[in-house]
Amino acid sequence: MNVPNQGRLDPAGRVIMVSGANRGIGAAIAARLRQDGYHLSLGARTPDDIAIAAGDDCHHQAFDALDAASPQAWGDATAAKFGRIDGLINNAGIAAAFGFEDGDEADLDRMLEVNLKAPYRLIRAALPNLKAAGSGRIVTVTSLAGMRFKRGSPGYAMSKFAAMGLSSAARAQFWDDGIRVTAVAPGPVNTDMMPQGFTAETATQPETIADIVATVIAMPNNASVASVPINAVYEPLP
Numbered sequence: 069m070n071v072p073n074q075g076r077l078d079p080a081g082r083v084i085m086v087s088g089a090n091r092g093i094g095a096a097i098a099a100r101l102r103q104d105g106y107h108l109s110l111g112a113r114t115p116d117d118i119a120i121a122a123g124d125d126c127h128h129q130a131f132d133a134l135d136a137a138s139p140q141a142w143g144d145a146t147a148a149k150f151g152r153i154d155g156l157i158n159n160a161g162i163a164a165a166f167g168f169e170d171g172d173e174a175d176l177d178r179m180l181e182v183n184l185k186a187p188y189r190l191i192r193a194a195l196p197n198l199k200a201a202g203s204g205r206i207v208t209v210t211s212l213a214g215m216r217f218k219r220g221s222p223g224y225a226m227s228k229f230a231a232m233g234l235s236s237a238a239r240a241q242f243w244d245d246g247i248r249v250t251a252v253a254p255g256p257v258n259t260d261m262m263p264q265g266f267t268a269e270t271a272t273q274p275e276t277i278a279d280i281v282a283t284v285i286a287m288p289n290n291a292s293v294a295s296v297p298i299n300a301v302y303e304p305l306p
């Protein structure tokens with residue numbers, strides 16, 4: 069039986085933007101999508117730190133999520149270079165301590181800016197091209213902390229719950245444009261952001277998150293995944 073590419077979309081010629089592509093999960097996603105054959109537009113505050121060389125099939129963009137003008141500039145530069153945008157991976161994020169009885173509200177504002185507003189602005193910036201693609205894809209790397217609160221920073225959880233709302237709203241709004249939107253919600257991952265109490269062995273590997281992202285963006289329009297909670301240790305859903 070001939071099942072072309074097992075029913076997956078063909079990456080050839082498709083252009084994917086990845087934020088925070090210089091390290092951690094974002095670097096793993098970029099490496100995986102490169103291997104799969106996508107054209108990449110990689111955003112980072114320090115593009116010189118991006119492991120994949122810039123070239124005909126890879127654009128580097130100085131992207132700062134704290135700069136409100138940065139998303140549109142990146143979207144414009146991507147469309148100018150490739151003439152299309154097929155996917156956006158909202159990965160860049162920050163975590164800071166902020167609670168009800170401790171913390172600085174400036175840290176909450178920064179988390180909302182980087183984890184919520186920059187992804188919102190990037191969606192807006194990429195939207196005309198994602199619509200034109202007919203099979204646009206948006207993935208936001210949220211967190212289990214955005215699906216239930218267990219421990220850690222309440223402010224971080226608030227920003228990630230908000231990012232889940234962003235993903236859910238975008239999924240509904242752009243479904244009829246062929247855009248499929250997914251929230252990928254890891255627990256602890258073996259990066260600089262790994263929470264205390266986990267090790268490189270007990271946390272999920274960034275390459276595994278990249279594998280999941282690569283899978284969901286390759287699903288056809290009639291097999292869309294809304295959210296992927298990822299447990300490193302057992303807990304009842306999510």
Ligand SMILES: NC(=O)c1ccc[n+]([C@@H]2O[C@H](COP(=O)([O-])OP(=O)(O)OC[C@H]3O[C@@H](n4cnc5c(N)ncnc54)[C@H](OP(=O)(O)O)[C@@H]3O)[C@@H](O)[C@H]2O)c1
Pocket residue numbers: 087088089090091092093094112113114131132133134159160161162163182209210211212253254255256257258259260261262263
């Ligand atoms: N690791 C975990 O346990 C875990 C669990 C659940 C969800 N997540 C989420 O996964 C995503 C990736 O995190 P990670 O684990 O890979 O953490 P990481 O290793 O700390 O990487 C964070 C990435 O976000 C970028 N970033 C931070 N502030 C930025 C800004 N203002 N503008 C542009 N980029 C900025 C960083 O760039 P710089 O190098 O310039 O700082 C870096 O590329 C985040 O959204 C995070 O919340 C992580």
